[in-house]
Amino acid sequence: MVSTGNMLILEKSTPQRPGGLKQRVVSTLLYCTGEMQQLHTHMQDKFFLLQLAEWCLRGISRVILLNNPLSGALILAALLLESPWQALLGMLGLLASTFTAIIMGQDCEEVSSGLHGFNGMLVALLMGVFSSAGDWYWWLLLPACLGGAATTFLSSSLESVLGRWDLPPPGAPESTNHTKLHVPQLLQGVVLGVGQIFACETLGPSLLILGAVFIFSPILAVYALLGSGISTVAGLSMSVQHSFLYSGLSGFNGALGCMVVGAFYILSWRTHLLSIANALLSAYTDIALSNLLAVLGLPASSWAATLTGTLMLLLTGENLKEYRIPTGKVTSPEQNLHSHKQWSAANTNATDV
Incomplete structure (x- = not known):
């Protein structure tokens, strides 16, 4: 027979189980949401290419007002699934605008959070969409680079004006439809x-x-x-x-x-x-x-x-x-x-x- 005192001692000496799988899953999901600031801090002393990869992924997500490298990775996957050529153009414009910001000595925190990359990506994507030459027209890579770089110059110039108001730098339809709405x-x-x-x-x-x-x-x-x-x-x-x-x-x-x-x-x-x-x-x-x-x-x-x-x-x-x-x-x-x-x-x- 085990006395009550001994039972209490046994209960106290029994190691407590960790939070369990559910808690670990929730913690992992929470880590991946929002701005993933812990990852950003962790990357501060890593190799430049690893840092650049994070900056670019954040830049991709900045197109739709996000700031999350995992979101950027999913969007890049979506672009590759939709059109590898468009994905290439977008990444080229993003890299051009990011490197231009680095060369111009723009604020390091703004560069690392992708604020100088998303405009270049948008411009390059639009060039691909509205180009009459079709996909894999290699000469388009040059204007994509130049257009991406130009966005950094333009946004930097507008910043002094728009900053005063706390603002972020940023076919004719037919007359009738004859088909039934689906x-x-x-x-x-x-x-x-x-x-x-x-x-x-x-x-x-x-x-x-x-x-x-x-x-x-x-x-x-x-x-x-x-x-x-x-x-x-x-x-x-x-x-x-x-x-x-x-x-x-x-x-x-x-x-x-x-x-x-x-x-x-x-x-x-x-x-x-x-x-x-x-x-x-x-x-x-x-x-x-x-x-x-x-x-x-x-x-x-x-x-x-x-x-x-x-x-x-x-x-x-x-x-x-x-x-x-x-x-x-x-x-x-x-x-x-x-x-x-x-x-x-x-x-x-x-x-x-």
Whole structure:
């Protein structure tokens, strides 16, 4: 017979089991979300090529307001799945703009977080999309490099102007549709709207890109789909070509417009309504710009989201000012919300004292 005292001694001497598989999985998932700051710190003393790889992956994710190397890797995989030629052009533009920033002596933290890479990638991708020479036209590599490098010069020049307002440097449709609207294709077009930010027009790569957004921030992933859906509805209201709706071309500006508000404002019912309004405004602005530029044979690209997003960030209403996040302090919406709650609690305690 074992006495109660001996049982207590046995219980105390029995080693405690670790948190278990579930806790380890959750910890790993949390490590991969947000900005992965621990990885960024760990890479500080590594070889330059390893650091450059992290910078480039963060630069890829910066195209859609993220800052996560794992998200960047998923987006790169999506680009390779969609078109290896487009992936090559995008990476070349990103490397050119990043190296130009290093040579110009730009802020090390900005370079390492990908802020001087995403514009170069976007320009190179657009060159590939609108080139009439088709894929694997090797002469296009030269303008892709030059265009990527030029974005660094341009963004550096604009920074002195836009910094004063705390802003980040950033075919005519048929008159009628004669075919019946296909709802499943329309819903697929909402997902493709997220992929079209990177000129991906197939479902697999688009889902990878959406997954990349989800890794960084589930809130931004919801906003991306919400904005694309709203923009698609706006396109329906203006009777744009069904092919634009099905391919996601009507959705990507709305997705970007909605994400801009989600990234630069603390989540609240006011800012949620603002994000919906910006998605609508981006969609209708895109339709107007597409009709205007079609006369000149030029694409509207993401000008609409850039323009409306800038206007939203310039809003100075008292009800919104307290939710606006300074550009230099923007992280994931979840982290922004957590920091805002901590700040509010600290202010409340100070007032009570």
